[in-house]
Amino acid sequence: MNTVAFIGLGNMGGPMAVNLVKAGYTVKAFDLSQAALNHVVEQGAMQAPSACAAAAAADVVITMLPAGKHVRSLYLGDEQNKGIIDVVADGTLLIDCSTIDAESARFVAEQAKAKGLEFIDAPVSGGTAGAAAGTLTFICGGSDAAFEQAQGVLNVMGANxxxxxxxxxxxxxxxxxxxxxxxLMVGTSESIQMGIDHGLDPKVLSEIMKVSSGGNWTLDKYNPCPDVMENVPSSNGYQGGFMVDLMVKDLGLSQEAALLSNSSTPMGALARSLYVNHARQGNGKRDFSSIFEQFNKKG
Amino acid sequence: MNTVAFIGLGNMGGPMAVNLVKAGYTVKAFDLSQAALNHVVEQGAMQAPSACAAAAAADVVITMLPAGKHVRSLYLGDEQNKGIIDVVADGTLLIDCSTIDAESARFVAEQAKAKGLEFIDAPVSGGTAGAAAGTLTFICGGSDAAFEQAQGVLNVMGANxxxxxxxxxxxxxxxxxxxxxxxLMVGTSESIQMGIDHGLDPKVLSEIMKVSSGGNWTLDKYNPCPDVMENVPSSNGYQGGFMVDLMVKDLGLSQEAALLSNSSTPMGALARSLYVNHARQGNGKRDFSSIFEQFNKKG
Amino acid sequence: MNTVAFIGLGNMGGPMAVNLVKAGYTVKAFDLSQAALNHVVEQGAMQAPSACAAAAAADVVITMLPAGKHVRSLYLGDEQNKGIIDVVADGTLLIDCSTIDAESARFVAEQAKAKGLEFIDAPVSGGTAGAAAGTLTFICGGSDAAFEQAQGVLNVMGANxxxxxxxxxxxxxxxxxxxxxxxLMVGTSESIQMGIDHGLDPKVLSEIMKVSSGGNWTLDKYNPCPDVMENVPSSNGYQGGFMVDLMVKDLGLSQEAALLSNSSTPMGALARSLYVNHARQGNGKRDFSSIFEQFNKKG
Amino acid sequence: MNTVAFIGLGNMGGPMAVNLVKAGYTVKAFDLSQAALNHVVEQGAMQAPSACAAAAAADVVITMLPAGKHVRSLYLGDEQNKGIIDVVADGTLLIDCSTIDAESARFVAEQAKAKGLEFIDAPVSGGTAGAAAGTLTFICGGSDAAFEQAQGVLNVMGANxxxxxxxxxxxxxxxxxxxxxxxLMVGTSESIQMGIDHGLDPKVLSEIMKVSSGGNWTLDKYNPCPDVMENVPSSNGYQGGFMVDLMVKDLGLSQEAALLSNSSTPMGALARSLYVNHARQGNGKRDFSSIFEQFNKKG
Structure with a gap:
């Protein structure tokens, strides 16, 4: 498993591919953007003439794409083009690290299986910082055998x-x-703001809730109220971090999944509505903890 | 500060008073229920003929009552009766451990202050088990001096x-x-159920979210999905724990507070509506993690 | 029933009192604002030296005040002052037209009844235009006899x-x-905007829904989307009409009522949160149909 | 335009086809269920051997199918079968009366257009009673010319x-x-129940709101509270009418549409969650006004 085809070299895919190069893998890289491609080639990857060319010569294919439709057409092909599953050698392991709808992931996995190929959906979290540091989290779906096989490359790029x-x-x-x-983020924001509205110090309130039954990841790592924690987006004008637009995308995927399985998700659905309103008010490029301002602004 | 008047000796107040007795305090106890009173007297407390009689002879007064109106009338009196603040000696410290509306707490504190008395609102969490074990959490409001003074008795009854x-x-x-x-409880419930609806194992999903950005107290200590954790109400038919009716009460207090401060709490308000529906469907006496069934039931 | 004491002569109360004068009633007027008082005196009302003085000499007392606490203290008195129920003659009919919490209304009615007096809560709708035109809507609570007795004065000021x-x-x-x-307003706003987002003409969509099962008062009289109807606030920059701040007040009263009766109102609670957010973003003085902009704005 | 192919002859499609027969149209009918087919053939329709056979010999094709995927495969064909747009004569008008996702409707219309065919999406409301009586409502999407052309057949089956x-x-x-x-249904339910919880008569409250600014279709035609109106499902054990499962389907389509257009629909999303919970509790086959019981039940 020494040769990896890496397709999709954006803010996340680029540094992930470079980490594989550094770990000694032969990386055959492709991206529709020549600039993105150049960037990883300068770091030691080999430029492939196309996605399929990269995949055909690899032991492992890794993809990092924007949405389900891109993953479907790249792996399965379309009227004009063959797909990756049509060109790879027997035994090639397919790993899609994109965050996409579950239905597309299952469909591509089925089609791959029909050709005798193992496909893993392995969406990541951890942001561009985690991609560069090789400390991403991968959450994988697929067979035990494929998951076992994927350990090598995933451990180079991630920590969990x-x-x-x-x-x-x-x-x-x-x-x-x-x-x-x-x-968690919306609930924590409204709770802290209600405390502030009653004269409480948000630092003190956050400390109390953090070690009580209100404790959650946002209080531990990512307090949405400015100046409660250092080195978080809320203390830096809500710059950096995880953009509102990306949270809106993920919440859209969650609601798509809820529709598919006929699940009721009142809190998730409400969070999506609040985040869409927030994005429509011009906050799409700010960190998602800026939802705090929906509760905090004074008219 | 050796003599404590303890008024309100129910499921919580009873064991709290007993812990003070065990720690060597002289406890003058009162409750409208003679049975409750007998119980702590058997453990070494002294029976007082009335709440005011208990308070008049104490260094510290501790109260544990159902609602704001009881706290107001006990401390401030009414047309028929004097209040505690009318009868206690100078320098008596007043500690109310009831969970009540913030407005009542502030009002009683003000009236006490007008008589030169320190009043602390010190609602507890930790349930009857914590009350018996002396491991309650107290969250206090009041002056620094009064908080300092209260340390002695509170540390006997609580851990935080x-x-x-x-x-x-x-x-x-x-x-x-x-x-x-x-x-957290509703959001975690709907997230786990959506996973189950897509065929995921709730144990595996819970493990992943617990150490990811969805991590929160309910995943750590109180998973609402049956058979994910041992020794929690969800694995015991939702018996024991913290009753739905009590969560409805607390959510009512939260919405009262939100109205007072003109705060927006969309998630908290939605949680209250869901819990009221749940209670009205006959679940008031079950543990509050049983809200999971709202998402899980199959028609 | 020829002499009416009218207390509270603001934007609503002023024109209501004037309509009584025009209909031939002797109106004894009082307001803490001398300017407001002057205004109705110029129209033929008689200036009373105090609220109680006005009430003591009247057959009917009508009050129009901001909140429950004002109604309680005016009718029931306080430590310094007698209340209206202490000074009026036997058989005086008491009508409070304020929009206040139900609990205060019930409490004042009880206290009045204990003195043998009939009290009606009669909150109005119809705005300042309706107050001036004498076309207000009154929704009354009280005994059949009192309601019958009140018909005379209410019919002068209202149409329903x-x-x-x-x-x-x-x-x-x-x-x-x-x-x-x-x-209705929020639901209609989000439905129309979703249609617009899919390329539909809001006029056409509104016409269809108006005569279908989505039909409701806002589509008939008060379309929130600009330029669908003429002569409504949405076609006039959301000026005039019924202010967001007043809707926030009424939604606060609704949630107070829901807490009292332990009712579940998920939609009403959500509407309150959205309106509070909207007000906090600086829209408190605009018409309440401006909530449409929460869905419409493009970032 | 005398010959109509009618495909999909269930509870709605069956009586619609029969009305066309009665109005003098030659109806070539097809359904996968022979029983459904027999039923309309007995009323004078001609049995076609397949959907495409029916369509190939018709001036107008009308379809009434469960979901977007059925509409796509019937009109567009698949790997095994030709689609309707492949077999119909030039100038055949295509009308789909199914309630499906907007994206599928747009896609089929585009593909039809590429073959020079006009396609109208014309979902209906009015239920099985309206289908039998010929009083359905049709809401159409398509070109002006096609809409004009469709008037003849639609007017036979519908009133609006x-x-x-x-x-x-x-x-x-x-x-x-x-x-x-x-x-409207959820908001009206929770409002009426809150009134009841405060001792109001739901008939009186409904009458007041119906003619006030709370007025809406459910108060006019379909009051959800038992025994307020006659001849509505709520006064008949919530039997008949429009099933919860169908409302869940339509709310799913609405949320799919909201995701496509990145729209925020907090009320619609909340209604979906409440209806899914209601269905999961065993109410799927009851009338959708039974959501009232979510607020009304006493534990």
Whole structure:
């Protein structure tokens, strides 16, 4: 498993590919953007003439793409083009690190299986900083054997590798988690602001809730109220971090999943509405903890 | 500060008073229920003929009552009766451990102050088990001096003693925390159920979210999905724990506080509606993690 | 029933009192603002030296005040002052037209009854235009006899006089209605905007829904989308009409009522949160149909 | 335009086809269920051997199918079968009366257009009673010319024919309307129940709100509270009418549409969650006004 095809070299994919190069893998890289491609080639990757060319010559294919439709057409092909599953050698392991809808992930896995290929959905979290540092979290869906086989490359790029279940389970687990995260963020924001509205010091209130039954990840690592924690987006004008637009995307995926399975997610659905309103008011490029301002602004 | 008047000897107040007896305090006890009173007298407390009689002879007064109106009338008196603040000796410290509305707490503190008395609102969490074990959490509002003075008795009854701010801040911090807790519980329930609806194993999904950005107290200590954790109410038919009716009460206090301060709490308000529906469907006496069934039931 | 004491002569109370003068009633007027008082005296009302003086000499007392605490202290008195129920003659009819919490209305009615007096809660809708034109809607709570007796004066000031039930029922019915109105407004706004987002003409969509099962008062009289209807606030920069701040007040009363009766109102509670956010963003003085902008703005 | 192919002859499609027969149209009928087919053949329709056979010999094709995927595969064909657009004569008018996702409607319309064919999406409301009586409402999307051409057949089957806009607009308008309807139903239910909880008579409260600013279709035609109106499902054990499962389907379509257009629909999303919970509790086959019981039940 020494040769990796890496397709999709943006803010996340680029540094992930470079980490594989540094770890000694032969990386055959492709991206529609020549600039993105040049960037990783300068770091030691080999430029492939096309995605399929990269994949055909690899032991492992890793993809990092924007949405389900890109993953479907790249792996399965379309009227004009063959797909990756049509060109790879027997035994090639397919790993899609994109965050996409679970249905697409399951469908591509099925089609791959019909050709005797193993496909893993392995969406990541940890942001561009984690991609550069090789400390990403991967949440994987696929067979035990494929998950085992993927350990090598995933451990180079990440620090936490979870196996959520069969095909699609990685995508489902990630959006369950991110939906819950949005609920934590909104719930924590409104709770802190209500405390402030009653004259409490948000630092003191946050400290109390952090070690009580209100304790959650946002209080531990990512307090949304300015100047409660250092080195978090809320103390830096809500710059950096995880953009509102990306949370809106993930919440859209969560609601798509809820529709598919006829699930009721009142909190997740409400969080999506609040985040869409927030984005429409011009906050799409700010950190997602800026939802705090929906509760805090004074007219 | 050796003599404590303890008024309100129910499921919580009873064991708290007994812990003070065991620690060597002289406890003058009173409750409208003779049975409750007998119980602590058997453990070494002294029976007082009335709440005011108990208070008049004490260095510290501790009260544990159902609602704001009881606290107001006991401390301030009414047309028929004197209040505690009318009868206690100078320098008596007043500690109310009830969970009540912040406005009542602030009002009683003000009236006490007008008589030169220190009043602390010190609502507890930790349940009857914590009361018996002396491991309660107290979240206090009041002056620094009074908080300092209260350390002795509170440390006998509790393991975590927080100072949230001035008068009423204890009540505010507690309901902010419990409102957030309800949001964590509902959000976690719907996220786990959506995973199950997509075929995921709730244990695996819970493990992943617990150490990811969805991590929160309910995943750590109180998973609402049956058979994910041992020794929690969800694995015991939702018996024991913290009753739905009590969560409804606390969410009512949180919404009362939100109205007072003109705060927006969309998640907390939604959680209250869901819990009221749940209670009205006959679940009031079950543990509050049974809200999971709202998402899980199959028609 | 020829002499009316009218207390509270603001934007609503002023024109209501003037209509009584025009209809031939002797109106004894009082307001803490001398300017407001002068205004109705110029129109033929008689200036009273105090609220109680006005009430003591009247057959009917009508009050129009901001909140429950003002109604309580004016009718019931306080430590310094007698209340209206202490000074009026036997058989004086008491009508409070303020929009206040149901509990205060019921409490004042009880205290009045203990003195043998009839008290009606009769909150109004119809705005300042309706007050001037004498076309207000009154929703009354009180006994059948008192409601019958009140017909004379209410018909002078209003066009629709409803009897909702016993004491407090007028307040309850009004806030049930206004809570529902807020839900109609938000629901209609999000539905129209979703149509626009899909390329539909909001006029066409509104016409269709108006005569279909989505039909409701806001589509008939008060479309929130600019330029769908003429002569409504949305086509005039959301000026005039019913202010966001007043809707926030009424939604606060509705949630207070829901807490009292342990009712679940998920839609009303959500509407309140959205309106509070909207007000905090600087829209408090704009018409309440401006909530449409929460869905419409493009970032 | 005398010959109509009618495909999909269930509870709705069956009586619609029969009405066309009665009006003198030659109806070539097809359904996968022979029983459904027999039923309309007995009323004078001609049995076609397949959907495409029916369509190939018709001036107008009308379809009434469960979901977007059925509409796509019937019109567009698949790997095994030709689609309707492959077999019909030039100038055949295509009308799909199914309630499906807007994206599928737009896609089929585009593909039809590429073959020079006009396609109208014309979802209906009015239920099986309206289908039998020929009083359905049709909300159409498509070109002006096609809408004009469709008048003949639609007027036979319906009483209200709306033109919402271009391709897909019929589906969008219908789900906007039905999403709003669900909000009216939930909002009205919680408002009436809050009134009841405060001792009001639901008949009186409904009468007041109906003619006030809370007025809406559910108060006019379909009061959810038992025994307020006669001849509505709520006064008949919530039997008949529009099933909860169908409202869940329509709310799913509305949320799918909201995701496509990145729209925020907090009320519609909340209504969906409440209806899914209600369905999961065993109420799927009851009338959708039974959501009232979520607020009304006493534990």
């Amino acid at each position: 590798i979870f196996h959520a279940g069969g095909p699609g389970a990685g995508q489902v687990a990630k959006i369950c988690n991110n939906m819950l995260l949005s609920v | 003693i927080f100072h949230a701010g001035g008068p009423g801040a204890g009540q505010v911090a507690k309901i902010c925390n419990n409102m957030l807790l309800s949001v | 006089i409803f009897h909702a039930g016993g004491p407090g029922a007028g307040q309850v019915a009004k806030i049930c209605n206004n809570m529902l109105l807020s839900v | 024919i709306f033109h919402a806009g271009g391709p897909g607009a019929g589906q969008v308008a219908k789900i906007c309307n039905n999403m709003l309807l669900s909000v």
